[in-house]
Amino acid sequence: MNLTMLNIRRDICGYCGACVSVCPEGALELIDAYLTVEDACINCGICEKICPLGALEVIKE
Amino acid sequence: MKRQYDMLVVGGGPGGAFAAKTAAEKGLSVCLVEKRPAIGTPVRCAEGIGKELLTDFLPPDPKWISTDIERAELVAPDGFSMLLEPSKAGNEVGYILDRKVFDRELVWKAAEAGTETYVKARATAPIMRNGAVAGAVIEQHGKKYEINADIVIAADGIESKFARWAGIDTTVPYKEIETCAQYLMTGLPIDSKRTTFYLGNEIAPAGYLWVFPKGDGTANVGIGIGGDKSGDGHRAKDYLDRFIAQKFPNGKTIELIIGGVSVCKPLASTVADNMMIVGDAARISDPITGGGIYNAMYTGRLAGQTAIAAIEAGDTSREALMPYDTTWRASKMGKAIERNYAIKEVFTRLNDEKLNSIVHSISKINLEHFSTLTLLKELMKANPSLLLELRHLRSVL
Numbered sequence: 001m002n003l004t005m006l007n008i009r010r011d012i013c014g015y016c017g018a019c020v021s022v023c024p025e026g027a028l029e030l031i032d033a034y035l036t037v038e039d040a041c042i043n044c045g046i047c048e049k050i051c052p053l054g055a056l057e058v059i060k061e
Numbered sequence: 062m063k064r065q066y067d068m069l070v071v072g073g074g075p076g077g078a079f080a081a082k083t084a085a086e087k088g089l090s091v092c093l094v095e096k097r098p099a100i101g102t103p104v105r106c107a108e109g110i111g112k113e114l115l116t117d118f119l120p121p122d123p124k125w126i127s128t129d130i131e132r133a134e135l136v137a138p139d140g141f142s143m144l145l146e147p148s149k150a151g152n153e154v155g156y157i158l159d160r161k162v163f164d165r166e167l168v169w170k171a172a173e174a175g176t177e178t179y180v181k182a183r184a185t186a187p188i189m190r191n192g193a194v195a196g197a198v199i200e201q202h203g204k205k206y207e208i209n210a211d212i213v214i215a216a217d218g219i220e221s222k223f224a225r226w227a228g229i230d231t232t233v234p235y236k237e238i239e240t241c242a243q244y245l246m247t248g249l250p251i252d253s254k255r256t257t258f259y260l261g262n263e264i265a266p267a268g269y270l271w272v273f274p275k276g277d278g279t280a281n282v283g284i285g286i287g288g289d290k291s292g293d294g295h296r297a298k299d300y301l302d303r304f305i306a307q308k309f310p311n312g313k314t315i316e317l318i319i320g321g322v323s324v325c326k327p328l329a330s331t332v333a334d335n336m337m338i339v340g341d342a343a344r345i346s347d348p349i350t351g352g353g354i355y356n357a358m359y360t361g362r363l364a365g366q367t368a369i370a371a372i373e374a375g376d377t378s379r380e381a382l383m384p385y386d387t388t389w390r391a392s393k394m395g396k397a398i399e400r401n402y403a404i405k406e407v408f409t410r411l412n413d414e415k416l417n418s419i420v421h422s423i424s425k426i427n428l429e430h431f432s433t434l435t436l437l438k439e440l441m442k443a444n445p446s447l448l449l450e451l452r453h454l455r456s457v458l
């Protein structure tokens with residue numbers, strides 16, 4: 001059971017794709033003007049760290 | 062959209078556009094897909110390019126040139142500033158482009174050469190046959206199309222997924238992404254012929270902050286910081302906002318531009334059976350400046366030329382496309398990336414004190430050319446003792 005998840009704050013995200021390039025699992029994808037996260041996400045937090053705007057957050061439940 | 066082309070280009074930036082234009086001009090059937098609804102937007106760029114680099118590709122046109130740059134200013138962490146004026150010695154500096162118009166123009170030219178172009182059309186998966194790329198599934202307006210092609214060009218930029226889907230690891234190490242934020246601002250009290258670069262670990266750790274004028278008191282005011290320096294409360298935008306509050310409190314923001322620039326080594330291989338990877342997708346932006354427009358156009362054109370030869374010879378295997386990879390690596394651009402990667406590895410670790418003394422010592426040099434190479438060569442000559450840590454770079458310079 002996955003107790004953490006990656007939350008994409010669409011109100012903050014500027015859909016630049018920087019996070020897609022650093023994702024070690026290839027779990028993020030930029031579809032035109034919105035970002036998607038797939039099940040392959042391992043909640044490593046790399047995207048959360050490098051986002052220029054702070055639109056990504058790993059939520060621990 | 063046909064079902065079969067000689068070449069399918071994924072991505073409508075400068076790399077994809079030049080690959081398509083080059084191949085279409087020689088009579089190949091070319092399809093270019095761009096996932097966004099408009100070419101050239103949203104901008105992900107500071108828009109600077111060296112004059113000599115640009116004119117390699119197309120004659121300058123005022124339609125997509127915002128400003129003609131004559132000088133550059135470098136500001137040390139302690140506030141000390143020095144001016145580089147190569148134009149005084151008759152040498153060219155650079156342009157600040159209008160990428161929205163520039164990128165459109167390039168795709169326009171590709172289309173005029175015969176390329177079929179589709180926007181709001183996204184590659185969602187490669188078509189794989191016997192372990193090799195044979196085309197792509199393209200989604201447009203809610204429909205899926207299977208497009209076969211002898212050669213696919215992955216020109217899908219920093220957020221590249223196509224090569225990864227085809228089995229190539231394109232992950233940028235997070236320490237080697239410059240995370241960037243920029244405002245297009247107006248009402249700025251600036252010299253419209255001068256670019257300014259600010260250095261320092263307080264201002265832009267493992268990166269730099271730039272002011273690139275766009276005419277009439279407007280400018281791209283932006284920053285890139287090292288991925289490992291970024292986090293909550295100290296992101297690229299936080300550093301930029303702090304700088305602007307202090308430096309341009311009366312400036313007005315017209316546009317927010319964000320993005321990532323890779324400063325890692327290029328992909329270990331930029332070819333596979335029936336596929337070539339160009340531009341930012343190949344991780345070939347300059348590790349010192351972050352510049353990628355020329356590199357994308359150069360690799361795009363080279364990939365187009367390689368595709369023509371391969372299709373003529375009836376062999377589009379990895380081996381047949383390998384000249385693309387070896388040629389760009391051996392080119393002036395390839396050598397510059399290799400050298401600037403080594404330099405970046407040293408520079409991003411320098412403390413402010415060291416950066417200060419470097420800028421102070423460069424200011425004593427009369428620079429006639431504007432390039433990182435000239436700058437570094439002169440710096441080594443002028444102050445060898447200061448740069449003990451850069452000793453091992455002598456070989457690459």
